[in-house]
Amino acid sequence: MSRQDDRLVLSTHDLTLSSKQKLDTLVRASNALGLEHLSWASYHAAVNEKTIKFMDLRLEHQDLKELSDTLAQRTHEAKEEFGQLTLLLNHMRERRDQSEQPMVDRYRDQIPALTQPHPPQPDNHGLTQLQALEKEVQAKEQALNDTQQDYPVDDLPTSLVGLQERLHQTKAQEERLVAQRNSILANLSQ
DSSP states (O other): OEEETTEEEOOGGGSOHHHHHHHHHHHHHHHHHTOSSOOHHHHHHHHHHHHHHHHHHHHHHHHHHHHHHHHHHHHHHHHHHHHHHHHHHHHHHHHHHHHHHHHHHHHHHHHHHHHSOOOOOOSOOOHHHHHHHHHHHHHHHHHHHHHHHHOOSSOOOHHHHHHHHHHHHHHHHHHHHHHHHHHHHHHHHO
């Protein structure tokens, strides 16, 4: 032990083993905390700053976990809704096919009868025969028009088109949510 410029200078040889270990721990802690001065106030301020940072990180981690849980729940809900919409779409297609098939068959059966050429008429076309022929043509044309209006083959119900659009939107939303969840999980693991 020696004295220099009103300071007490200690050698590590002057300290006990226990004191050396405590001093070494104190030096490592001050280096880890980035302290310039070895006063109690500096230690206290540094520990408080690290505690606040730790608490901020803990809160951020908790927020990210809640967000991840919410995304996982929404992804699950989107998958369930997608499955339900798919089942509904398939059911509607089956119902459409079942309800339209008899109309299509009936329409196909009527087409040949309505589009057949008229049997040749005898050369004697009196006024009465022409009127009867005209009435027959008008009746067949009217029947054909009625049939075409009653049984449009290529018309889809608007609700089916809307359902298909909603199905595509749900698929896109599911893909966005899964990508967002994967991104957050990747950030959490780093």
